[in-house]
Amino acid sequence: xxxxxxxxxxxxxxxxxxxxxxxxxxxxxxxxxxxxxxxxxxxxxxxxxxxxxxxxxxxxxxxxxxxxxxxxxxxxxxxxxxxxxxxxxxxxxxxxxxxxxxxxxxxxxxx
Amino acid sequence: xxxxxxxxxxxxxxxxxxxxxxxxxxxxxxxxxxxxxxxxxxxxxxxxxxxxxxxxxxxxxxxxxxxxxxxxxxxxxxxxxxxxxxxxxxxxxxxxxxxxxxxxxxxxxxxxxxxxxxxxxxxxxxxxxxxxxxxxxxxxxxxxxxxxxxxxxxxxxxxxxxxxxxxxxxxxxxxxxxxxxxxxxxxxxxxxxxxxxxxxxxxxxxxxxxxxxxxxxxxxxxxxxxxxxxxxxxxxxxxxxxxxxxxxxxxxxxxxxxxxxxxxxxxxxxxxxxxxxxxxxxxxxxxxxxxxxxxxxxxxxxxxxxxxxxxxxxxxxxxxxxxxxxxxxxxxxxxxxxxxxxxxxxxxxxxxxxxxxxxxxxxxxxxxxxxxxxxxxxxxxxxxxxxxxxxxxxxxxxxxxxxxxxxxxxxxxxxxxxxxxxxxxxxxxxxxxxxxxxxxxxxxxxxxxxxxxxxxxxxxxxxxxxxxxxxxxxxxxxxxxxxxxxxxxxxxxxxxxxxxxxxxxxxxxxxxxxxxxxxxxxxxxxxxxxxxxxxxxxxxxxxxxxxxxxxxxxxxxxxxxxxxxxxxxxxxxxxxxxxxxxxxxxxxxxxxxxxxxxxxxxxxxxxxxxxxxxxxxxxxxxxxxxxxxxxxxxxxxxxxxxxxxxxxxxxxxxxxxxxxxxxxxxxxxxxxxxxxxxxxxxxxxxxxxxxxxxxxxxxxxxxxxxxxxxxxxxxxxxxxxxxxxxxxxxxxxxxxxxxxxxxxxxxxxxxxxxxxxxxxxxxxxxxxxxxxxxxxxxxxxxxxxxxxxxxxxxxxxxxxxxxxxxxxxxxxxxxxxxxxxxxxxxxxxxxxxxxxxxxxxxxxxxxxxxxxxxxxxxxxxxxxxxxxxxxxxx
Numbered sequence: 005x006x007x008x009x010x011x012x013x014x015x016x017x018x019x020x021x022x023x024x025x026x027x028x029x030x031x032x033x034x035x036x037x038x039x040x041x042x043x044x045x046x047x048x049x050x051x052x053x054x055x056x057x058x059x060x061x062x063x064x065x066x067x068x069x070x071x072x073x074x075x076x077x078x079x080x081x082x083x084x085x086x087x088x089x090x091x092x093x094x095x096x097x098x099x100x101x102x103x104x105x106x107x108x109x110x111x112x113x114x115x
Numbered sequence: 116x117x118x119x120x121x122x123x124x125x126x127x128x129x130x131x132x133x134x135x136x137x138x139x140x141x142x143x144x145x146x147x148x149x150x151x152x153x154x155x156x157x158x159x160x161x162x163x164x165x166x167x168x169x170x171x172x173x174x175x176x177x178x179x180x181x182x183x184x185x186x187x188x189x190x191x192x193x194x195x196x197x198x199x200x201x202x203x204x205x206x207x208x209x210x211x212x213x214x215x216x217x218x219x220x221x222x223x224x225x226x227x228x229x230x231x232x233x234x235x236x237x238x239x240x241x242x243x244x245x246x247x248x249x250x251x252x253x254x255x256x257x258x259x260x261x262x263x264x265x266x267x268x269x270x271x272x273x274x275x276x277x278x279x280x281x282x283x284x285x286x287x288x289x290x291x292x293x294x295x296x297x298x299x300x301x302x303x304x305x306x307x308x309x310x311x312x313x314x315x316x317x318x319x320x321x322x323x324x325x326x327x328x329x330x331x332x333x334x335x336x337x338x339x340x341x342x343x344x345x346x347x348x349x350x351x352x353x354x355x356x357x358x359x360x361x362x363x364x365x366x367x368x369x370x371x372x373x374x375x376x377x378x379x380x381x382x383x384x385x386x387x388x389x390x391x392x393x394x395x396x397x398x399x400x401x402x403x404x405x406x407x408x409x410x411x412x413x414x415x416x417x418x419x420x421x422x423x424x425x426x427x428x429x430x431x432x433x434x435x436x437x438x439x440x441x442x443x444x445x446x447x448x449x450x451x452x453x454x455x456x457x458x459x460x461x462x463x464x465x466x467x468x469x470x471x472x473x474x475x476x477x478x479x480x481x482x483x484x485x486x487x488x489x490x491x492x493x494x495x496x497x498x499x500x501x502x503x504x505x506x507x508x509x510x511x512x513x514x515x516x517x518x519x520x521x522x523x524x525x526x527x528x529x530x531x532x533x534x535x536x537x538x539x540x541x542x543x544x545x546x547x548x549x550x551x552x553x554x555x556x557x558x559x560x561x562x563x564x565x566x567x568x569x570x571x572x573x574x575x576x577x578x579x580x581x582x583x584x585x586x587x588x589x590x591x592x593x594x595x596x597x598x599x600x601x602x603x604x605x606x607x608x609x610x611x612x613x614x615x616x617x618x619x620x621x622x623x624x625x626x627x628x629x630x631x632x633x634x635x636x637x638x639x640x641x642x643x644x645x646x647x648x649x650x651x652x653x654x655x656x657x658x659x660x661x662x663x664x665x666x667x668x669x670x671x672x673x674x675x676x677x678x679x680x681x682x683x684x685x686x687x688x689x690x691x692x693x694x695x696x697x698x699x700x701x702x703x704x705x706x707x708x709x710x711x712x713x714x715x716x717x718x719x720x721x722x723x724x725x726x727x728x729x730x731x732x733x734x735x736x737x738x739x740x741x742x743x744x745x746x747x748x749x750x751x752x753x754x755x756x757x758x759x760x761x762x763x764x765x766x767x768x769x770x771x772x773x774x775x776x777x778x779x780x781x782x783x784x785x786x787x788x789x790x791x792x793x794x795x796x797x798x799x800x801x802x803x804x805x806x807x808x809x810x811x812x813x814x815x816x817x818x819x820x821x822x823x824x825x826x827x828x829x830x831x832x833x834x835x836x837x838x839x840x841x842x843x844x845x846x847x848x849x850x851x852x853x854x855x856x857x858x859x860x861x862x863x864x865x866x867x868x869x870x871x872x873x874x875x876x877x878x879x880x881x882x883x884x885x886x887x888x889x890x891x892x893x894x895x896x897x898x899x900x901x902x903x904x905x906x907x908x909x910x911x912x913x914x915x916x917x918x919x920x921x922x923x924x925x926x927x928x929x930x931x932x933x934x935x936x937x938x939x940x941x942x943x944x945x946x947x948x949x950x951x952x953x954x955x956x957x958x959x960x961x962x963x964x965x966x967x968x969x970x971x972x973x974x975x976x977x978x979x980x981x982x983x984x985x986x987x988x989x
Contacts, residue, residue, distance in 0.1 A: 031146035048146050049131070049174020052139040053181035078145050 011063070011092050017042065018054045019093050022064060022083050030080045031055070055083060063089035121160045123148050125556060127171045134178040143174070194514035201515065208487050212480050213523045215878065216569055219473035220527025222871075224562040225535035226466045228552050233455050233462060235557075238547075239375040241315040242414075247421065248453035249280065249408040253712055254442040260453065262408035262445070264398050269432060270445070271309075274424050276416040281309035282406040283390060285380050286694060289652060289845040291360035292347060298845045301343070301385035303361065308389070311338075311372070313411050314379060320344075321355035321370030328369075328389045335366040335388065341374040343385035361386060363652040363841050380407070381454045382545025401439035402700075409450060421447050442712045454547040460944045461544070461864060464623075468871045471620045473569065475613050475875045479882045481573040482609040484516065486889055488577050509578055516574035517567075524566030528559065543859035576605055606886045607922045613882050614926025614962060615933065617875035622934035622958045624865070624872030626941060629949035631865040634858050639691065640789035640798065642731035646850035647824045648690050649831070651814040654841030658812040665746075665807055667839070668814055672723060674834045678827065681820040685729040686806065688721035690815045691791040692853040697721075701775035703762060710774070715762060717754075717800040718791065719775075721809050727753075727786065729819045730850075737769040737784030744805040751808075753784040755801035762800065776809065793857055795948070817850070824849050864946065876965065884969040887919045891973045898977055899985025908978035915977045919970030920963070927959055934958065 011019065021037040022029040031051055039046045058064045064083050071077040085093070104112050128144060135143045147170060155163035179192070202209040237243045249270070252258045262270075264282065271280040288303035304310075308329045317323055318338060328336050339347075339354070348354045358367050366388065377383050390406075397403045412421055425445040432440040448456075488495075495508055503511075535552045651671055657663045668686050676684035689695045697719045702708040708715055724740040726732070735756060744751050752773070759768035759782075771782045788798035818827060828847035835842040855862075891898070898911055938951040 031142055032149050035146070035150075045169065045173065047173035047177060048143055048150075048170050049134065050177040052135070052143050052146070053177040056136070056139055056181060080145070081142055 011058075011096055014050065015054055015058060015063075016093065016096050018051065018058065019063065019085060019089055022085055022089075023093065027082070029083045034083070058089070061088075062086060063092055121152075121155050121163065123151050124164055124167055126559065127167050131171050131174060131178075134175050136178070136182045139178070139181075143178070147171075190510070191514060194511050195518055197511065198515040198518045202519065205487060208483060209519065211483055212519050213526055215476040215480055216520060216523040216566075216573075217526040217530070218874075219469075219476040219569070220524045220562060220566055221530040221534055222469045222527075223473055223565050224528050224531035224554070224558065225538055226462070226469050227561050227565075228531065228535045228554055228558045229538060229546070230462060230466060231555070231558055232552050233458060233547055238451050238454075239378055242411075243451060244449070245278070245412040245414070246314070246450035247277075247410040247412060247418065247447045248450050249410050249425075250446045250448070250453075251404050252444045252446055253404075255712065255716070258446060259404060261404050261406060263401060263404050263439075264406055265401055266432060266440070266443075266445070267406070267408050270410070270425060270428060273428050274410075274421065276413055276421040276424050278411045278413040279309050279313045280408060280410045281313040282307035282408045283310050283380075284406050285384055287846065288362055288386070289360075289650075289843055290386060291843060294360075294840075298360075298843045299347075300845055302383065304380070304384045304387045305390040306387045307406070310409075311387075313409060314376070316372050316376050318370030319373045320352050321368070323370055324387075324389050329391055331391055331393055333389070333391070335361070335364045336369045337361055337366045338370045338372050338387040339368060340372050340376050340384055340386070342377040342383065344371045360843065361388060363654040363843050378547065380545075381457075381547035401436050410447065418447060418449060438711050451547075458544055458546055460946055461860065464864065464944075464946065465538075465867055468620055468623060468868050471616050472871045472875050472878075473565070474572075475616045475620070475878050477569050477572045478609045478612040478616065479878050481576050482606055482613075482882055482886060484573060484577045485605060485609075486885070488512070512578055513574060516577065517570050520566055520570035520573070524562065524569075527566070528554070528562050531562070541863065543863045576609070606890075607925065610879075610883050610886050610922040611926035611929075613875075613879040614923050614966075615930035617872070617879040618927065618930035618958055618962055619933045619937055620868070620875045621872040621961065622955060623937060623941070624869035625954045625958055626938065626947050626949050626951060627861070627868050628865040629954060630947045631858060631861040633948050634794050634861050635855070637790070637794040639794065639854060640732065640787055641691070643850040643854045645819055645821045646729060647818045647820055647822070647827045647847060648693070648850050648853065649816050649818075649824070649828055649847040650845050651686075651816055651835070652843040652845070653812055653814060654839065656841070657839065661810050664812060665810055667842075668806065669723070670838060671814070671816060671831075671835060671842070672725070674838070675816050675818045675827075675831055676725075678818070678820070678830050678834075680822045681818050681827070683725055683729050684816065684818045685723045685725035687723065687726055687815050687817065688806065688811050688813045689791075690817060690853075691789065691850070692793075692857045693815070695813070696791065699775065701773045704772040704774060704779060715800075717758060717802045719802045719804055719809075720791075721804045721806045721811055723806050726803065726817070729817045730789070732789055733787045735785045735787055736767070737782070739784055739786075740803060740805050745807040746810070748808075750778050750780040751783045751805065752780045753786050753803040754782050755786055755798065755803075756788045757798045758800035758802060759785045780804075794854075816844075876961075880965055880969045883919065883922065883966060884973070886922070887915065887970045888973040888976075890918065891915060891977045894977075895980055895985045898980045899982040902980060903982035903986070911980075912974040912978045915974040916967065916970050919966055919974075923962060923966040927962060930962075931955060931959060 017038050018034060021034045021041075024037050025033045031048065034055075035046050035048060035051045038044075038051075055064065055066075059066065063086060065086050066081040066083045069080045069082055071079050128147065131143060131147060132140055147167065150170075151163050151167050154166045158166075238246065240246060248260060249262050249267070250258050250260045251262050251266070262282065267280050267282050270277065274280075284305040285302060286305075288301055289298040290301045291298045306324070308324065308326065311317070311323055319341070321338075324336070324338065327333055337359070344350060344354070354368050355370065356367065358365050360366065372387065376387075392398045398405060410421070412418065425447060429440070429444045433443065499505070499508060532552075532554055539546060539552055651668075653664060653667055657667055672684045672686045675681060689697070698716060699719055700710045700712070700714045700716050702710050702714060722740070724742050724744065727734060727739050734753070737753070740751065740753055754768055762768070763771055768782050768785055773780050773782070786801075786803065789801065790796070790798055791801065816831070820827060824847040828844055832844045835844060901911065902908070934955055935951075938947075938955065941947045942951070
């Protein structure tokens, strides 16, 4: 496993949120997905700063959409995971599972 | 909810755009906007704004952190971190800057936002640049922002450069929203038929006035201003068609004016009613000038063309109606300027005082930073020695200063809005527009600029010093731990600057405080204490029958006199220090006087005979008015002392006769002078006329009683209600309060400037004390040597005090010059009445004494320096 595949906690959340949102993964949906699932207030700035970093690391790719079909509609960047990104999610999730294995249910957050 | 979506807070978006990198900027802003609208739809605009600001606050750190590659950002960030560490290490310095500069910025931003609202923001009417105020200029009396009704009609018909002319009268009135409810005091605009059209204010709910509403005897109708409608009726469209009492008229609400009408006239209004009067009213005669007038330029015409044209028309009218229009001219001014004009001197005065305070604070902080940097000289020298370039050190110092000021400026801006609101709320005159003072981008830009200028001013001396430091010199200097000559000179200059600036401010404050006290000490000529005044509105059904009206006025007076605790009671058409008067020309019988603009002129007050008793207005000669001077008796008058002196110089006025108001009147008495309009002006030629001989519906009651006004009002309203439920009593107020309200502007000016001046004085003295004390500490070794060599402690004390005095006198000289110049300017504004030279001397003495006091402590400590300890300390 290359060193670049190590991702931080928030980076991991963003990657997972992209996976959840599927074809609709852009800034707003990603932010709302994390907010909904974690119950924490998530800053737009944090999401975009992280997306830029993940893009640099080659973990995500984006395509720019046509303008939205409304007056004054904007172009949006839709994100998807690259193969490396998928690997990173799998790797982190697996590591986390292995690390938690054997802990009491309370500590694993299951109770 | 329909309509366009609420706009994203622009300031929040700008901050976010600044923080984001070029690559992410567009995406971040687009997301912010999308979600803002989503939140606004779901939870309302207020929640959306909160959400937006939270997002911006939380996004700053991650966005800035993500720009790590950026070199400038990295350096600035490291400098900022360093500055923050330093700020924590010297909390007193940090706190001083934030309090002094933050306070100054808060005051400056507050006054700028008020000025923006009053002078810069265009009036909210369509094509506001075309709107004009029309005034009448009479050679003898100067300019009045009013116009004769018939003159205005002539302008409307003849001036081709004007698209329209409209008249109105704005004044206090009462409204009773439900029968039996207490009457509210409101501002009523009696609108001429063209007013709403000229200002382009069609009713937003219900209908506008129709031509038939202006017919004599038409059923009373009213339009509500948007403000009054929302405040009193919760914006309920169901009020259209309801009837309320305006004065004593049952009036039907027919419509609501658009919000722009809240701003007209200056100070705002609550209710508009049609301006109507009978054909034989004094308003319909050429002689009277009693209605305000505005005009609108025809598109493409200029104010100068209009002015030339109305002047020509004035000349023509002077030839056609020489009796009334002989020396009458017209003036046209831009409406915005005319509305703001009366408040300009006071607002500029406050702005000037705040600018001075801010300058004092800057000088103070500059000194503090300089002293602080002195203590840091070794550290800076060390950094230089290990390779930091001079530019790098300067950037570090500037980053520190700017960051500190940015924090102070932000704190100031945050505090400025409540400060501006408080200023407007306490402002004693009608402020056009400023009621909705706001921090818009323009005000924020000015606040940022002011902060930057303050930071540059306060930081420049430090930077100048720093760029002169050479590593070796600084290290040597730190070894000696004494200040160089240059530093001391610079500190002294800053103290002098503070003294000069705060002296000017203290002088202004003192002059205005003296002015207020001088005005308040003027005797009105009558005894205003223990007199309750209140207005009585008599139903129009009773006004129509003159005998019934007169009887009702007397009955109300007698009911008042019979109340427990009331000594005596009177009624009058006008009362002193309350808007309303009857100025008129007359003719002395047996002279060549002509009635008209260049004949004799007096102020006529219709009063019941008890007026002199209630007001304790002394009668000097002849007899007072009596109950027998009624409509059947021969016409008599009492005149004021000034009247008698001006018009009958040496001869006895009693027994003389004048022609006035289509009759011949005999003077039966001379009363002492009384002031009616303002304590500033010399007494006028006043005339007291028996009410029954010139019957008028306008009724004020005056009761001599020590009881509170509200209690008297309640008691009398009960009695009046039994008499006729249509009678409405309102505006109950002790006469003494009316008097002190007339000096409210003077009091406000005096309080604001004196308050600012005392702050400046305190800052200047703290600065002086700091510099003197610091100088003593730095010279401890020198002083120790001198004491060891046998100099007496008294001589050491003298040296320190002379040094301090030198700094004060250096500031005092330019301060006196500037104050003298400001005093001359104040004199021309007509805002002051005080002995300027005496005030100047008093202020200079204050500074000398206060300076001695500030230097006394350090001087005492200097003389107590232990030579051995001082030398060993090295």
